[in-house]
Amino acid sequence: MDAREKIKPDKQSFTERAGTFIFTNCIFAFIGRVLFFSAALSINGFAQTPETPVAPIEQQLEASTENNEDAETEDDSFLQSMHQFLKHPLNLNTVDISTLEELAFFSPLQIRSLVNYRNLFGNFLSIYELQAVPGFDLQFIARIRPFITVSIAQSLVSSIHDRLTGGTSTMLARVSMVLEKQKGFTTDRSTTSNFYPGSRQRLYMRYQYRLKNLLQYGVVGEKDAGEQFFKGAQKNGFDFYSAHLFVRNIGIIKSLAIGDFTVNLGQGLIQWQSLAFKKSTEVTNIKRQLAVLRPYNSAGEINFHRGIGITLAKNNMEVTLFASYKGMDANIVLDTLNNDDYISSLQTSGLHRTKSETSDKGVQRQFAVGSNIAYNAGSFHFGVNAVQYRFALPIHKRADPYNLFALSGKNFGNYSADYSYGYKNLHFFGEAAITNHFYKAFVNGLIISADAKTDVSLLYRNISKSYQSLYSNAFTENTSPNNEKGLYIGITTKPNTAWRIDAYVDLYKFPWLRYLVDAASAGSDYMMQATYKPNKQLEGYIRYRWESKSKNDHSDELTLSAVVPKARQNFRSHFSYKLNNALTLRSRVEMIWFDKKGEGAQKGFLTFADFIIKPLMKKYSGSCRLQYFETDGYDSRLYAYENDVLYGFSIPVFYDKGYRYYLNFNYAVSSKLELWFRWAQTIYNGKTIIGTGLDAIAGNKRTEVKIQVRYGW
Numbered sequence: 001m002d003a004r005e006k007i008k009p010d011k012q013s014f015t016e017r018a019g020t021f022i023f024t025n026c027i028f029a030f031i032g033r034v035l036f037f038s039a040a041l042s043i044n045g046f047a048q049t050p051e052t053p054v055a056p057i058e059q060q061l062e063a064s065t066e067n068n069e070d071a072e073t074e075d076d077s078f079l080q081s082m083h084q085f086l087k088h089p090l091n092l093n094t095v096d097i098s099t100l101e102e103l104a105f106f107s108p109l110q111i112r113s114l115v116n117y118r119n120l121f122g123n124f125l126s127i128y129e130l131q132a133v134p135g136f137d138l139q140f141i142a143r144i145r146p147f148i149t150v151s152i153a154q155s156l157v158s159s160i161h162d163r164l165t166g167g168t169s170t171m172l173a174r175v176s177m178v179l180e181k182q183k184g185f186t187t188d189r190s191t192t193s194n195f196y197p198g199s200r201q202r203l204y205m206r207y208q209y210r211l212k213n214l215l216q217y218g219v220v221g222e223k224d225a226g227e228q229f230f231k232g233a234q235k236n237g238f239d240f241y242s243a244h245l246f247v248r249n250i251g252i253i254k255s256l257a258i259g260d261f262t263v264n265l266g267q268g269l270i271q272w273q274s275l276a277f278k279k280s281t282e283v284t285n286i287k288r289q290l291a292v293l294r295p296y297n298s299a300g301e302i303n304f305h306r307g308i309g310i311t312l313a314k315n316n317m318e319v320t321l322f323a324s325y326k327g328m329d330a331n332i333v334l335d336t337l338n339n340d341d342y343i344s345s346l347q348t349s350g351l352h353r354t355k356s357e358t359s360d361k362g363v364q365r366q367f368a369v370g371s372n373i374a375y376n377a378g379s380f381h382f383g384v385n386a387v388q389y390r391f392a393l394p395i396h397k398r399a400d401p402y403n404l405f406a407l408s409g410k411n412f413g414n415y416s417a418d419y420s421y422g423y424k425n426l427h428f429f430g431e432a433a434i435t436n437h438f439y440k441a442f443v444n445g446l447i448i449s450a451d452a453k454t455d456v457s458l459l460y461r462n463i464s465k466s467y468q469s470l471y472s473n474a475f476t477e478n479t480s481p482n483n484e485k486g487l488y489i490g491i492t493t494k495p496n497t498a499w500r501i502d503a504y505v506d507l508y509k510f511p512w513l514r515y516l517v518d519a520a521s522a523g524s525d526y527m528m529q530a531t532y533k534p535n536k537q538l539e540g541y542i543r544y545r546w547e548s549k550s551k552n553d554h555s556d557e558l559t560l561s562a563v564v565p566k567a568r569q570n571f572r573s574h575f576s577y578k579l580n581n582a583l584t585l586r587s588r589v590e591m592i593w594f595d596k597k598g599e600g601a602q603k604g605f606l607t608f609a610d611f612i613i614k615p616l617m618k619k620y621s622g623s624c625r626l627q628y629f630e631t632d633g634y635d636s637r638l639y640a641y642e643n644d645v646l647y648g649f650s651i652p653v654f655y656d657k658g659y660r661y662y663l664n665f666n667y668a669v670s671s672k673l674e675l676w677f678r679w680a681q682t683i684y685n686g687k688t689i690i691g692t693g694l695d696a697i698a699g700n701k702r703t704e705v706k707i708q709v710r711y712g713w
Helices: 014-042 055-067 077-087 097-103 108-121 127-132 138-147 160-165 355-359
Strands: 168-178 202-211 215-223 240-250 253-263 293-295 305-314 317-328 330-333 342-346 364-377 380-395 409-423 426-435 440-451 454-463 484-493 499-510 521-532 538-553 562-578 583-594 602-613 620-631 657-668 673-684 701-712
Touching (some): 077 138, 097 108, 108 409, 108 426, 108 440, 127 138, 240 293
Parallel strands (some): 342 380
Antiparallel strands (some): 168 701, 215 240, 240 253, 253 293, 253 305, 305 317, 317 364, 330 342, 364 380, 380 409, 426 440, 454 484, 521 538, 562 583, 583 602, 602 620, 657 673, 673 701
16 A cells, blocks of 8 residues: 555544543553652762753754655764764854854854854853853753853964874764565565665765864765665675765865865755755744855765865955766666657665666766855855756656646756845845746845844745756745745744743745646645743643645546645644653654545544663663554654664654654763664554555564664774
8 A cells, every 4th residue: 555545544533542542641651650760769879961952953853854755864964063063062262153053053143143242342251151142041052052162262273284183083884774574675586677686784884084173084885775785786885985075274265175065055045955944943043054065974865066166265255166077866768769868857765776776876967067156244245156057968857737847958057146134133134046047036034033032033935936956955835946935934932931932824825736736726834832941851842733735636536636725733742851860751742633624634643752861971871762653644644753873863754553662772882982772663553564665564563773883083
């Protein structure tokens, strides 16, 4: 059965199922209380440790997976940066604007306020002085506290020898697999060519050398489950290799990238290859703000350039130039009659297991060049951006109506101007872009600090149905900026030190057809979340979200489907309690209603309990989760962020009915060597097959195991 096929509700009413849910949650609560008191009796005496503020990051990653059609990002550079800042906190007396932007917690208003305060009063004498900076309250200071420090400014490492010898090297290896055999590994290979020829393990290796934020280089190798290793189609070992060299601050050279790197321009209309968030509970986090060039050393095989890039900076001017040449996975159509081969679609999975997937690997060649010229003077910024592509084979997509304005041909270009200006408690920003055919796109935003307790954000986008771009990621409802008009308004207020309320409304419309939507359509999205954090030990929030989006109705019965609005309502309660300096308890209850009054009505709920132990002065740490979920089908699916090994995370999509649990364990063998182990299993009620196609598993259980080793010197 297809994963997206609706599942017929059983005879049990939702009220009865809700009763089952409440009973199950009570069991989790009872287990939690038993562990609570057991831990209270056995764990004590540990000194307090700074707690990493991961809750906002988890919620943003959950929202990102949902917005990107359930596709989890493989770009872990964001988590790498957070870990780097934990190990080497930013010195507030020397940190520059671009590094503060990379930390991601700071809004444009807070960055400008911090820099203005430092320029006016000189170096910070203590972390506690942050309370005097406008826009910095105790909650925000507690959030950034693990990543910052205040110390006497030290001279930068200038010689090449010091840069090459004064840093740290790390080697990371990871192996993971699904224990149950999937159909692709059990198929009779004598009767078909459609099977997985490689091993069931997914392998990942990364070496990296890094000296603060000044120099880093490394190499990455990755093999997915089913791909061959040192044989067959992958005779060179890993299916995917990535290497990079990245240098900062050498005279007028602000950044130099050789090998694999990412490019981030403006507000993401023409290019944004690094991880960027859209709508989430961080309602004022609407501006894209990162350095133009960044090193790339992740396992994702799509969103990066391969070549060379350089940023030169002098006084108020910055100039960035880059060039890239790499292969792209694509479906090729061979026209033997006219000798005019073409590409029907670009592939983004990065999987090369079966013969058909392997035949698509790197068949399209892409040459890209681009530039950015920026002027920065105080709170004013203006930049001009350009990206030009040339393909070896022309792109001609299938002649479906929604593809009428799709990217086509062998040459393609995007050009834009981006701008921002801050004045007192206002920050205005935006980007205006065109393609080489003069199709237009606009994004304009405003962030306002209404008073010490309230911030407001507004963002308007107007993107032509003909506008197309590659590697872009603007603040839009669509996955990529195309065929959309919308207005977003967000507000966050802190009535007192314990409470925070976040809310947004987003109204949008799509002037042209979309995939599985056979007419122009519109939608609306409303969210409100109240967070309560009275002290360092307890934090909880409740959230309500309502979204209405149009989609095809009865698409299998009519040639041209009727397009009707489908509403989706979601309620979540979540709490976290730090029992002591070693043990944290977390729990969530979530319910969803899809198309509540329509023919395709579905309901669902999910609940889990987490136990996280991180004792100080011990070599071990770990976490576990017990979870129950039940939904009527894919349209009532739910998401839940899961703790994982270092630099890893998982956000599974839950539908149908079942249980899930996982265990994570970390052990530091020495100051240089660390080990991680993860076991996760999902048990579905009443299922005999899990998944579809070659990924199908006979049975009702799916078990994932992961082992990771990290050695540093």
